[in-house]
Amino acid sequence: MTAADGSPRPIVFRNGLVLTMDDAHTVLEGADVLVVGDRIAEVGVGLAAPDGALEIDASGGIVMPGMVDTHRHLWQTAMRGYGADWSLTQYFVWYYLEWGKIFRPEDIHAGNLLGAVEALDAGVTTTVDWSHGLRSVDHADAAVDALEAVPGRWVLGYGNIQDGPWNWSTAPEFGDFYRRRIDGKGDRLGFQMAFDVTGDPAFPERAAFEVARDLDVAVSTHSGVWGATGDDSIRLIHDNGFANRKTIYVHSATLSADSYHRIAASGGSVSVSTESEQSAGQGYPPTWTLRKYGIPVSLSMDTSVWWSGDLFSAMRTTLSADRSREHLEAHAKSETVTHHALRAEQVVDWATRGGAKALGMDHLVGSLEKGKKADVVLIKNDASPAMFPVLNPYGHVVFQAQRGDVHTVVVDGRVVKADGRLVDGDTLATAKQEVAGTIEFLQSNLGDAWRSGMNPDVPETKVLDNPYQYTDFASGSTHGQE
Numbered sequence: 001m002t003a004a005d006g007s008p009r010p011i012v013f014r015n016g017l018v019l020t021m022d023d024a025h026t027v028l029e030g031a032d033v034l035v036v037g038d039r040i041a042e043v044g045v046g047l048a049a050p051d052g053a054l055e056i057d058a059s060g061g062i063v064m065p066g067m068v069d070t071h072r073h074l075w076q077t078a079m080r081g082y083g084a085d086w087s088l089t090q091y092f093v094w095y096y097l098e099w100g101k102i103f104r105p106e107d108i109h110a111g112n113l114l115g116a117v118e119a120l121d122a123g124v125t126t127t128v129d130w131s132h133g134l135r136s137v138d139h140a141d142a143a144v145d146a147l148e149a150v151p152g153r154w155v156l157g158y159g160n161i162q163d164g165p166w167n168w169s170t171a172p173e174f175g176d177f178y179r180r181r182i183d184g185k186g187d188r189l190g191f192q193m194a195f196d197v198t199g200d201p202a203f204p205e206r207a208a209f210e211v212a213r214d215l216d217v218a219v220s221t222h223s224g225v226w227g228a229t230g231d232d233s234i235r236l237i238h239d240n241g242f243a244n245r246k247t248i249y250v251h252s253a254t255l256s257a258d259s260y261h262r263i264a265a266s267g268g269s270v271s272v273s274t275e276s277e278q279s280a281g282q283g284y285p286p287t288w289t290l291r292k293y294g295i296p297v298s299l300s301m302d303t304s305v306w307w308s309g310d311l312f313s314a315m316r317t318t319l320s321a322d323r324s325r326e327h328l329e330a331h332a333k334s335e336t337v338t339h340h341a342l343r344a345e346q347v348v349d350w351a352t353r354g355g356a357k358a359l360g361m362d363h364l365v366g367s368l369e370k371g372k373k374a375d376v377v378l379i380k381n382d383a384s385p386a387m388f389p390v391l392n393p394y395g396h397v398v399f400q401a402q403r404g405d406v407h408t409v410v411v412d413g414r415v416v417k418a419d420g421r422l423v424d425g426d427t428l429a430t431a432k433q434e435v436a437g438t439i440e441f442l443q444s445n446l447g448d449a450w451r452s453g454m455n456p457d458v459p460e461t462k463v464l465d466n467p468y469q470y471t472d473f474a475s476g477s478t479h480g481q482e
């Protein structure tokens with residue numbers, strides 16, 4: 001898909017339903033999106049395209065900005081689905097205490113490669129790799145090697161759950177790594193520091209925040225996680241002057257009004273991972289609360305060791321969880337919700353523009369506007385009954401479409417998925433091979449713990465006595481009323 005001089009060929013999406021996600025949320029029917037070089041050259045109806053432009057028929061489809069995931073532990077993709085039945089405690093025991101420390105650099109590479117390919121395939125063009133398995137710089141190099149092998153837009157969130165952030169962030173090799181692998185790499189490889197604040201009154205995390213300040217990079221932190229990080233963490237970050245517009249608070253599901261006020265006042269944002277919060281128990285998915293405090297929201301998938309890795313799932317669960325809570329709150333007051341406050345349109349914004357804003361990349365990506373970087377997704381699947389009719393485009397994206405409907409993905413002006421298939425199938429093949437090696441390594445090291453780790457004990461539950469059943473005293477059993 002490149003011209004003879006190596007620059008990407010101009011691309012024009014023709015005759016689509018275009019969700020620009022600009023400030024006015026302009027929606028254009030039967031419209032074109034023209035990409036020249038790495039930028040969006042024009043959005044409008046009946047555009048003239050340069051000679052030799054790649055024409056993509058977007059009729060019957062929805063053209064939207066590439067989606068942005070602000071918190072994903074890509075390295076854990078190597079264990080896709082393994083922890084489907086875990087609690088958060090079981091996750092912590094598995095990764096933080098028992099087995100996270102055996103992951104080798106090649107295992108980080110394997111998970112990152114598969115997860116990165118998966119993100120592009122699902123139309124997620126920018127992903128924060130919240131990479132907290134970097135127990136050495138070799139691991140970090142492996143993480144970046146994998147990200148650089150996949151033509152998406154990445155932000156490495158450097159972390160290491162095996163050591164205190166005040167240790168790893170102040171080691172000379174950390175600064176060396178930043179200068180060697182990240183600094184000056186442009187807008188396809190960004191950087192954050194990813195660590196949690198325990199609430200220890202001594203605030204040992206201060207040193208790591210100071211490093212972030214010196215490097216002028218964002219800190220992303222799991223906060224408002226029931227039983228792990230709470231109001232003390234937010235207060236320490238804020239009182240010590242480290243809460244700022246770049247700070248991303250992941251989950252923030254169980255916090256006091258005071259903490260939400262501190263986040264809002266300092267300009268921070270919250271990365272909501274609804275599938276995660278619903279299943280792991282950080283707290284109720286918080287958008288219904290964040291909206292009250294005016295806190296900006298972005299969406300994220302957290303980890304494929306439990307859940308899915310695409311933002312269609314994030315949008316759907318987030319809108320549903322928000323409405324579910326609104327109903328419950330109303331019912332508790334004997335009221336009925338007659339009009340929904342949160343709309344599909346807002347959730348699509350969170351999945352695109354909201355993520356770009358949270359990452360300070362709003363001037364580059366997150367909307368389809370002239371001059372922005374060309375990260376474009378076409379959702380179109382003529383073979384799917386669910387892709388017709390398209391009447392309410394935002395509603396369609398949130399409740400009807402899914403990752404299999406992602407027809408074309410463009411990142412930085414280059415086509416990475418065309419006609420429903422990844423352009424570079426070789427990287428996927430490599431990723432599969434590497435992940436198979438990691439699974440073999442883990443199985444041989446864990447032995448019996450491999451199977452038991454995947455199948456935690458089920459607590460005993462008793463079916464309640466039912467007053468509408470007759471007791472058969474002779475046999476001691478009960479029968480339902482017939």
Ligand SMILES: [Zn+2]
Pocket residue numbers: 071073130222250302
């Ligand atoms: Zn997380």
